[in-house]
Amino acid sequence: MNWIGSSCWFLRGEAFGWLALGLGLVACSIVAATAQGAEDFAARAVAMKAELRDKVLPYWFDTAQDQEHGGYLLNDSLNGRHAATQKQVVTQARMVWGFARAHRAGFSDERRNYLAAARQGYHFLVDHFRDPVQGGYFWATDPAGKPVVERKILYGQAFVIYALVEYSRASGDKEPLRQALDLYETLQRHAHDNTNGGWREHFQRDWTPILSASSKAEVEIPGLKSSNTHLHLMEALAELYEATRDPRVGESLREALRINATWFYPQAPENCCLYRQPDWKPAAAAKDAGLSYGHNVEFAWLMIRAQTVLGQPPDWGHFDAVVGHALRCGGDSARGGLYQRGFGNSPACDTTKTWWVQAELLAALSDGLRHAPNAGYADALSKLLAFLWAHQVNAPDGIWLEAVSAEGNVLNPAKAHNWKANYHDVRAMLKFIDDFQP
Secondary structure (H helix, E strand, O other): OOOOOOOOOOOOOHHHHHHHHHOOOOOOHHHOOOOOOOHHHHHHHHHHHHHHHHHHHHHHHHHHEOOOOOOEOOOEEOOEEOOOOOEEHHHHHHHHHHHHHHHHOOOOOOOOOHHHHHHHHHHHHHHHHEOOOOOOEOOEEOOOOOEEEOOEEHHHHHHHHHHHHHHHHHHOOOHHHHHHHHHHHHHHHHOEOOOOOOEOOEEOOOOOEOOOOOOOOOOOOOOOEEHHHHHHHHHHHHHHHHHHOOHHHHHHHHHHHHHHHHHHOOOOHHHOOOEEOOOOOEOOOOOOOOEEHHHHHHHHHHHHHHHHHHOOOOOHHHHHHHHHHHHHHHEOOOOOOEOOEEOOOOOOOEOOEEHHHHHHHHHHHHHHHHHOOOHHHHHHHHHHHHHHHHHHEEOOOOEEOOEEOOOOOEEEOEEEEOOEOOOHHHHHHHHHHHHHOO
16 A cells, blocks of 8 residues: 555645545436345456456546656645655656556557557656666656655665566566666665565665664654565565566565564554664554554455465464454445544444555455455455445546545545555456456
8 A cells, every 4th residue: 555644634624525426426327226245246256357458547537648748747635636746666666567557458459559558657667767777666756757755765666576577477578677687686785684584675876775763754654664564575475476476576575464464463453553763663653553454454465465475374363353453444335435544352442444545445345355255255255345435535537536435425535645646446447347246
């Protein structure tokens, strides 16, 4: 997932809530059927594929590409489109990934060539973000591609690997895969913690570690190790290992999987945490204590993916423990959907429904039901789909709004920005389609 800050960053004014009254957030064919079990999911998968083809992917293709400089500019909401002043490495990489994945899924046509959309973004990424001297990728550039934040942040580097692998798959070009492997080797030299295991996360341009928590971080907390970054590094390493079968990458993937499953997302999910000290001791003073239900369910299905790539038996017991806990403590059993944050086994303390959290629940439940019948998962999935398309999906273009309340009132009407690209929801929709389409 992307990280935006503390659990209560959203503007909760009633003004945003009233926006829901006139938005046209109407239920579409995906939720026309009532929740009657898995037999409905095949029809919903067909409808969701049409939604991607006719609305969601065209929105990103038509609105996000920078026709002047290349790459992507994202700054759109229900209140209107505004000029983007910065391009961020995570955004650019996620957009390359999304368009490449759309092409591989067969969505390119005469009007919209998603491989071409990925190609131009790939060239902007490597031409303007890659540091030709010190290696790695800068955090941000201006719209024309001039670096404005030269720090190297592991979270961003992971998404570059992820994008390069997917673009190589879609294009058949081996050069992006070579670049992904080169970036992996750079990270192993500069970011890997050879004493404690895991990876350091924040660096100056020359790879000098940034360890002060008071430093401007852009994402996560300098000096600590985060569940978010290590989760997405595991995600990127899984795809890089599947594409290369490089034994060094395989060993790093095993390490990332072990760290996530032990320190951040254990089998007793009430003990999940967001941060650890470099030596894995608790980070009790971290400003964002507690647990994130979205991260937890995201780990569950990405764990299965990593284990599958490694040839390990998938740990469905661990999966069910994490997903079950999220549904019990953070799930809205009446209306559907997943809340934002909580502590231990207590009910959620932040009942915001953020778009990426709903997307990760969609992906996790799809995986769980593909593995085995589960009445609880099927009920949760049916209610999630109904809630999303009644309250959070903007009907005219199919884009998921950033955040709504537990009841479905709009809290944040953003559709696209540097932390909101064609990644979480598109990825989850494709997973649901793959798991349930006839």
